[in-house]
Amino acid sequence: MTEAPAPTPGRCGIDSVEIARIERLLRETPADGLLQFFSAQELEDSGDGPGRAASLAARFAAKEACVKLFPREAALGQIAPGDFSVARDSYGAPQLVCNANAQYVLDRHRIAAIKLSLTHDRVSASAIALAEPARAPISRAGRFIFRFLPLRREVVMANLRRVYGETVDEAEIERLTAAHYGHLWRLLVEFVRFRWLSAAQKTALVRVEGVANFLAARDQGKGILILTGHFGNWEVSTTAGIAQFPEMRGKFHFVRRPIKPQWLDRLVTRRFNRAGFGVFSKRDSLDAMLKALAGGHGVVLPFDQHAGPPDGIAVDFLGQPAWTFKSLAIIALSTGAPVLPASSWREADGRHVMRFEKPLAPIESESTSEALRLNTRAYNQALERLVVRHPEQWWWVHRRWKHVEVKRKRQPAA
Numbered sequence: 001m002t003e004a005p006a007p008t009p010g011r012c013g014i015d016s017v018e019i020a021r022i023e024r025l026l027r028e029t030p031a032d033g034l035l036q037f038f039s040a041q042e043l044e045d046s047g048d049g050p051g052r053a054a055s056l057a058a059r060f061a062a063k064e065a066c067v068k069l070f071p072r073e074a075a076l077g078q079i080a081p082g083d084f085s086v087a088r089d090s091y092g093a094p095q096l097v098c099n100a101n102a103q104y105v106l107d108r109h110r111i112a113a114i115k116l117s118l119t120h121d122r123v124s125a126s127a128i129a130l131a132e133p134a135r136a137p138i139s140r141a142g143r144f145i146f147r148f149l150p151l152r153r154e155v156v157m158a159n160l161r162r163v164y165g166e167t168v169d170e171a172e173i174e175r176l177t178a179a180h181y182g183h184l185w186r187l188l189v190e191f192v193r194f195r196w197l198s199a200a201q202k203t204a205l206v207r208v209e210g211v212a213n214f215l216a217a218r219d220q221g222k223g224i225l226i227l228t229g230h231f232g233n234w235e236v237s238t239t240a241g242i243a244q245f246p247e248m249r250g251k252f253h254f255v256r257r258p259i260k261p262q263w264l265d266r267l268v269t270r271r272f273n274r275a276g277f278g279v280f281s282k283r284d285s286l287d288a289m290l291k292a293l294a295g296g297h298g299v300v301l302p303f304d305q306h307a308g309p310p311d312g313i314a315v316d317f318l319g320q321p322a323w324t325f326k327s328l329a330i331i332a333l334s335t336g337a338p339v340l341p342a343s344s345w346r347e348a349d350g351r352h353v354m355r356f357e358k359p360l361a362p363i364e365s366e367s368t369s370e371a372l373r374l375n376t377r378a379y380n381q382a383l384e385r386l387v388v389r390h391p392e393q394w395w396w397v398h399r400r401w402k403h404v405e406v407k408r409k410r411q412p413a414a
Helices: 019-028 032-036 040-045 052-067 071-075 100-108 140-148 153-164 170-194 199-205 211-218 234-242 262-274 286-294 327-335 368-389
Strands: 011-018 084-088 094-098 111-120 124-133 206-209 224-228 252-256 277-281 298-302 312-317 320-325 339-346 352-356
Touching (some): 011 019, 011 052, 032 040, 040 084, 052 084, 052 111, 052 124, 094 100, 094 111, 100 111, 100 368, 140 170, 170 234, 199 206, 206 234, 211 339, 211 352, 224 327, 234 252, 234 262, 234 277, 234 339, 252 286, 262 277, 286 298, 286 327, 327 368, 339 368
Parallel strands (some): 252 277
Antiparallel strands (some): 011 124, 111 124, 339 352
């Protein structure tokens, strides 16, 4: 693996907007209607003076230029100008602001940032958007393991090509693979080191975000179904992070498969139990999960592993059909318990972040099977956004997209 050159802009979008068009929009559109085209901050920054239309025209050109960076997503209606807005930094330079949808598209294309240049004359405003490619940081351990101890390297790279093969070159696929190996090495080091830390050190190691989302879900009184996956160092972030909610001690339960070898499974289970967490097996634990939810407890379900029939159904995950557990949708629809996406990641300084996202609204359908499919797809979509946020820290060594031969029922003879 060769050292990658410094990132250079790989995509460019250009757009121009007539100022008269924006003047007409301002005259004919009520104030609340303008929010369909501009953010509240953009409308405030443009002021009320004679230059307002030109300022907003330049911003709208920037939005259009950004959309042009993603022609496929634009054609499919997956991204729109309203997903972007333009702010000013302390020096007055334009800065792009992305909503969650736009950020997901940037992450899928491995784009670290989009730089803007705006200008206008008396007639029109123009904007240029330059995309800066992201480059995965690689540690020495990651580089060494990639070259000399390539644990399931073909699986890791095949998975990465599935997700990023159409948007990045092979050099970045190799860098992501090596960065993932560096992450696995740090997992091992942290696993050994964590048991020797004091309670105060463990607490200082983790920052919890989205606490309001967690509390709002808890206060519904139906228990919480926590949708997550193998992100970051899930043992460190969960045991140290949830410890910051002492009132929930003994009220969190992890649903997981046994770890091999057995001694490691026993060690991990003891650590969870010592931290105040219960552990449910993926098999034959439905009654225990329902009882926990009825008691207002949280049930943590890693949702990013292969699940063949009859336990799973095939729905898209990161652009490819993937067999996915349908049990979460069954439990959520039958109990009304909120589904709360959560993830964790390690920051550059070695500290960990555990984050709770907003609960996912249930999707209803007259067909039970369609409701299960739609909700399971929504859960996968939530996980997709979490995976691409810090891709090197997801569990790429797992064969997530296994091929499954579905046996068809024989039709009775006529």
